[in-house]
Amino acid sequence: MKVFEKPTSFYPRFERKGGPHKETTHYCPGCGHGNVHKMIAEAMDDLGIRERTVFVSPVGCSVFGYYYFDCGNIQAAHGRAPAVATGIKRANPDSIVISYQGDGDLAAIGTAETLHAANRGENITVFFVNNAIYGMTGGQMAPTTMIGQKTATTPRGRIETEHGNPIRMAEIISTLPAAGYVERVAIGTSKHIMKARKAIRKALTNQVENRGYSFVEILSVCPTGWKMDSPDARDWLLNEMTQVFPLGVYKDDAGERENEWYRPVEPFVPEKVDAYFSAGNFEEADEPIKLDKSLQCKFAGFGGQGILTLGLFMAQVGMRGKLHASWIPSYGPEMRGGTANCSVNLSEARIGTPLVDRPNVLVVMNQPSLEAFEKDVVDGGTILIDSGIVESKPDGDRLNCILIPATKIADEVGTPKVANVVMLGALCAATGAFELDFVEETLRAVVKKRNLVDMNITALKRGYDFVRNGG
Amino acid sequence: MSETLQKADPFIEIDGELCKGCKLCIDVCPKTVISISDKLNGSSYHPAYYLGHDCTGCGLCFYACPEPAAIRVVKP
């Protein structure tokens, strides 16, 4: 015995629907949405996926899809259903996600979301109900409205030179390599409806088998918006719409793709995350380092001299010494003028502003930096200068000036790239804040390029010795 | 009509209260065994009804009908 009846993937009664009629849809007489809903529900029954399915309702007449489908339901903002569907499918790749959209939703306000979900090959099924008009908002022009078709916003008919042309989404989407299956069908004669039924089933089967993105455009009718009775509307669909929107399969690569588009995710395992983020941490000192006074340092030079890295090394030395430490690169208006610089604070007490505008230690590796920042250094502050690059000398009465030919020393070590570390060594010697061994251990822990570690250590020691030996 | 004959024949059940009178079932029926009622239902539509004989159980009216539960077709 064969019985054609309401699929069980519909709710027995539509309790979410307002009003007294809990067994009929909210759609107008003859509306194509009802046919499409029925075929989707039937396919859900036959594939046994009702409990795994999440139906994403769009904005438009089908906004109330959740009245009907007895599955998980999420209602999306206008045009965003493919993005919402992406967020669902990626978080649970075992769910079956349906993005059900009308023409305004899919092909106008949500064009970007539509194309990019297809282009990523999201393993979802998109049902595009194209009835060439905005139904819900009162019969305005859709992106798919036909040339000459009168709507509330094209009272003289759609004109190419004024409104553009009906947009052909199936054709456009079929150009995207990651889209697996693209077909256009119609709710026309019984023959058409049976073809649509097959396409809907196939598009869902593809998802069940993880064959990737499937897109079925369903030419449908809006008797109310078109101001026609239902049989006439179906005739107009077949005689007019199919001329502009030819039916057929536009793409079908899905057959070769079984399980290719399954994107596994893992649940949250706290221990795993803990282990991940504690890997590679360096050991800190047992006791906090004692500082005579907080260090407010500014490091400045050309971009490419490693000046920001120098500041970072300094800050990491401080952190490893259990001090409060902050590092911040130049940011905002002060970036102008060809210098790269950063501020580093090291302190036994909590650090207020991370920005150093009155440094007590200034390290400069080019002339503009000296000119820019010398005046900011507090009286009695220390200034370290790469004397091979910076020609003028600062005010020796006001400041403790230390000149190091850092780039030259770095060349002798093997590469000018370690000039910044020569300066770090000099800085340690000049401030006396850190033991050389401690800085060396820190460098060994933080220098990322392992083949450069030894050269960095040599540079550090050369800079340190240069200052210790009186230059 | 005997009872046994009734059971063996395919038939259509149309719930007149759920029908919105769009006539699509009438349009697609290859045997012209559905008609539209003169009376109004509770929602003020003229519902379709099965003439009571000659249904082949093809199910086309079921798929043409936009309502989930208005039409049921049984093919024994």
Next chain:
Amino acid sequence: MSRQFIKGNDAIIVGALQAGCRAYYGYPITPASEIAHAAALHFPALGGTFIQAESEIAAINMVYGTAGMGIRTMTASSSPGFSLKQEGLSYLAGAELPCVVVNVVRGGPGLGNIAPEQGDYFQVTKGGGHGNYRLIALAPNCAQEMCDLTVLGFDLADKYRNPVCLMADGFTGQMMEPVAVPAAKAVPFDHTEWCVRGDAATHKNLVSSIFLESEDLEAHNLKLDAKYKEIEKNEVRYEEYLCDDADLIIVAYGILSRIVYSTIDQARAAGKKVGLLRPITLWPYPSKIIAEYSERDVQFLSVELSTGQMVEDVKLAVEGRAPVHFYGRCGGMVPGGEELLAEYDKILEGVKS
């Protein structure tokens, strides 16, 4: 507990993953892009999802999808991008979906610039999208808080089923500081009752913000309002520094609170009784403590990287009981300590004269 020396922007991602966030959706924009960079590196490495979305709008709607499944998820952007997310935030609030959205605020309006500002205060705290809704807004002022408040943000989002905004700025994002990584703990919330996971247990559920009948929508709004009042009662967070005897209380948040903090000791050393009150939650706002202080002989100064936004909340809290002053810079201009101290002097001398 491990410590790392990392940027504030990176600390957000560390906090998110430690909190059990499983999916990040984002779109590049300076100065928030590093958050996406870190997410792209770490989320897939831990079996999570990272998608560079086609737009800010798509990103927030991907968040909507994952949040609708009761799974922790986030996005991050900066001011112009945050504007684009307003539609999504309104839907998230309406559908009561938990998530964390970071706004690393930059200079505006329009394209503005990429320098730090706090000009999005109104947008973040008063709701930039449509309808009666609130975002829980958290304002970190250091790398540690970028991490910790992200973790807190996920907890508050889950507890109240509400989107949470982490309102940071370019400085707190770029700044590197030691961050003690909090231990990861299992997520103590079960959303089976309302979420839609695509499984048997949740297949009867609906995630939606549509209430067609006026009575229903009013009831929903009142329910949200009751929830917001509950949040206002329970979740106000702030920090005080030497407010007890202060003649002048500076109200500042984010990076500015750090600059102010540095000035307080200097002002005190010069015999001026100045204190700092730092809102950590921008919504709910610490109105009550401000109101309490306003009962005595004190003045307030709201210092902001804006032309005066938070100052309105200070005034609302004070209700005319005490003078409320404002000092702000914007467009990426950031006041130095000396500039602020001069401003304090002006106000304090005004009292004497």
